[in-house]
Amino acid sequence: MAREFVKTPLEVPLGTTWEEAFRFLDADGVALDVSAYTPRMHVRDPRDRETLLLELTSSNGRILMTDAATGIVRIKVAAADVESMSPNNQRKEVKYDLELRNTSLSPTYIIPTVDGSIVLTPRITYPV
Secondary structure (H helix, E strand, C coil): CCCCCEECCEEEECCCCEEEEEECECCCCCECCCCCCEEEEEEEECCEEEEEEEEEECCCCCEECCCHHHCEEEEEECHHHHHCCCCCCCCEEEEEEEEEEECCCCCCEEEEEEEEEEEEECCCCCCC
8 A cells, every 4th residue: 555645636516415435456456455444534624734624434424435345435425514614605625634544453554545635616506
């Protein structure tokens, strides 16, 4: 697995269900089995990195590991949770990263996977 984040910009319309799939492959293009890992994603405002806008984990149901054996990690965030990141329906750029953690190893083994900007775009049909 990579030892640094791969930059992946995203765009998400406010007030919509946000779904993404990330696929992890080795250098030969073969899917990596990530089922031994626990994924975690944070979304933060770059002007206030201390404030967590949204946390995505498999425990809170926002990350789905149903295809982990084939290297796929899916995210699914409810429309109301997406809207909460910019409740006034204003365009906003936030930052995210997704890491995979293997807590069965000591110390916990953490792999950075993807990170980047998310542009939250306003909706015309509003509010949710």
